[in-house]
Amino acid sequence: LFIFLFASGEKYAPDRSSTAGGKHNSLRKLKPILGGLAALAVLIIIVAIALMVRAKNARRKSYSNDENIEAAVMLRRYSYENVKKMTNSFAHVIGKGGFGTVYKGKLLDASGRDIALKILNESKGNGEDFINELASMSRASHVNIVSLFGFCYEGSKRAIIYEFMPNGSLDKFISENMSTKMDWKTLYNIAVGVARGLEYLHNSCVPKIVHFDIKPQNILMDGDLCPKISDFGLAKLCNNKESIISLLDARGTIGYIAPEVFSKNFGGASHKSDVYSYGMVVLDMIGAKNKKRDETSRSNKSSMNFPDWIYKDLERKETIRLVGDDHITEEEEEEEEKIVKKMTLVGLWCIQTNPSDRPPMRKVVEMLEGSLEALQVPPKPLFDLPLVTAWDIIKDSQETSTLSTQSLLERKTLPTDQDTVIVSKEMV
Incomplete structure (x- = not known):
C-alpha cells in the first residue's frame, strides 16, 4: 500500500481522528482501574502502619514480662505430667487463695523432699501474676x-514449686495456739523475721521488690517457726532510684491495704505501703492472741475500734492486759510486757496514715x-476517727467504690480463704 501511494504521488497520512478517539477510550477505561489500585495501595499502607503500631505496642507491653521471665530461665522447668506425679494427681490440698490452689507433694528425685506446689488459676492475657511471682521469688x-x-x-497450665512449710501460715499457727499458752518471745521472733525479710526485699534485693500483699496468710512457718514471706503475685519490681510506684489498680487485702494504695490523696504507693501492711500484721498478732479475752472483758474492748483500744491501754499504762497469761512469774510477766509493748x-508507728510518717523497714x-x-x-492515725467518716474522706474525693459498703480502714481478721482484691483505679 505504501508503495502504491508513493507511486501514485499521494502522500500517506494516517487517520488521526480515529487514533485520538482510541486513546481517549483507553484512558477512560483505565481511570477506574487506576483509582481502584490507588485506593488499594492506600488501604495496604494504612493496614501495614496499624500492624506496625500494634506490634510495637505489644512488644512494649510484653517487654517487662519478657525481662522478668528471663530471671527464671535458670530455674528447673517441670512438665505438667511431672507436676501431677509430684502431687499424686493433686490429692492433698493445703491451701486455696485468690490466685490458685496449693498442694503438698514430693520431688521426684532421690531426695523425695516435701514441696508445696501452687497451681495458678487460668489467667487471661500473658499471665502477669504468674510472671510476677516467678520473677520476684527467683x-x-x-x-x-x-x-x-x-x-x-x-500454655494455660502454670505452677510454682517451692519449699514446704510444715507449720502452715501465720494466721493458722496463731489460731491453733489461741487456747494454749503462747510464748511471746516466739511471736516477737516471728515479727523480727518478717521485718528482716521485708527489709531485704526493699533494700538488698536486685531489683528491689515491693510485695503489696503482706498479711498473715502469706507468712509461712517452717519446722523451726522461722517465718518466710510468700505469694509474690502482686509484687512490683522497682528500679533502684524509684520511690513512688505507678499502679494501674489497687491491690492487696482489705484490712491490710495501705490508704495510699486506694487513694492518692494519702500519698503515692511505695515500699511504705508494705510497712503499713506489716504494722497491721504485728497488731493482728497481738489482737489474735487476746481475742477471747477481749470478747469477755468487762471493759468491752472488743466493741472499740481496732487499734483504738490499744491506745487506751497505753494511755492508762495497762499494757500488761495484753499479755493475758495468769500463770507466770513476776519476772516473766515483766519481760513479756516489754516485748508486747x-x-x-x-x-502503731507502721500504720501511720501519712506514708512519710512510717519508718522504713x-x-x-x-x-x-x-x-x-x-x-x-x-x-493516733486516722483510726481515731469514726470508721464511716474515714471512708467518707476517700469517697468525697473520688468516685464511690464497689467496696464502699465495707470500710477500707476497718480492722478485722479475714477468713483464711479470703481472696485478695484488685480494684481498678477507675472504680475508686
Whole structure:
C-alpha cells in the first residue's frame, strides 16, 4: 500500500481522528482501574502502619514480662505430667487463695523432699501474676523468703514449686495456739523475721521488690517457726532510684491495704505501703492472741475500734492486759510486757496514715531489736476517727467504690480463704 501511494504521488497520512478517539477510550477505561489500585495501595499502607503500631505496642507491653521471665530461665522447668506425679494427681490440698490452689507433694528425685506446689488459676492475657511471682521469688534469696525450686509453664497450665512449710501460715499457727499458752518471745521472733525479710526485699534485693500483699496468710512457718514471706503475685519490681510506684489498680487485702494504695490523696504507693501492711500484721498478732479475752472483758474492748483500744491501754499504762497469761512469774510477766509493748509501739508507728510518717523497714528492725525506752508512743492515725467518716474522706474525693459498703480502714481478721482484691483505679 505504501508503495502504491508513493507511486501514485499521494502522500500517506494516517487517520488521526480515529487514533485520538482510541486513546481517549483507553484512558477512560483505565481511570477506574487506576483509582481502584490507588485506593488499594492506600488501604495496604494504612493496614501495614496499624500492624506496625500494634506490634510495637505489644512488644512494649510484653517487654517487662519478657525481662522478668528471663530471671527464671535458670530455674528447673517441670512438665505438667511431672507436676501431677509430684502431687499424686493433686490429692492433698493445703491451701486455696485468690490466685490458685496449693498442694503438698514430693520431688521426684532421690531426695523425695516435701514441696508445696501452687497451681495458678487460668489467667487471661500473658499471665502477669504468674510472671510476677516467678520473677520476684527467683530474684530473692533470704532466710525469711520462701525458696523457689522450679515451675511449670505449658500454655494455660502454670505452677510454682517451692519449699514446704510444715507449720502452715501465720494466721493458722496463731489460731491453733489461741487456747494454749503462747510464748511471746516466739511471736516477737516471728515479727523480727518478717521485718528482716521485708527489709531485704526493699533494700538488698536486685531489683528491689515491693510485695503489696503482706498479711498473715502469706507468712509461712517452717519446722523451726522461722517465718518466710510468700505469694509474690502482686509484687512490683522497682528500679533502684524509684520511690513512688505507678499502679494501674489497687491491690492487696482489705484490712491490710495501705490508704495510699486506694487513694492518692494519702500519698503515692511505695515500699511504705508494705510497712503499713506489716504494722497491721504485728497488731493482728497481738489482737489474735487476746481475742477471747477481749470478747469477755468487762471493759468491752472488743466493741472499740481496732487499734483504738490499744491506745487506751497505753494511755492508762495497762499494757500488761495484753499479755493475758495468769500463770507466770513476776519476772516473766515483766519481760513479756516489754516485748508486747515494743511490738505494739512498732505496729502503731507502721500504720501511720501519712506514708512519710512510717519508718522504713530498716528502721523497723532497729526499733524491734533496740531498747524499749528509745520508743515513743506515735500519734493516733486516722483510726481515731469514726470508721464511716474515714471512708467518707476517700469517697468525697473520688468516685464511690464497689467496696464502699465495707470500710477500707476497718480492722478485722479475714477468713483464711479470703481472696485478695484488685480494684481498678477507675472504680475508686
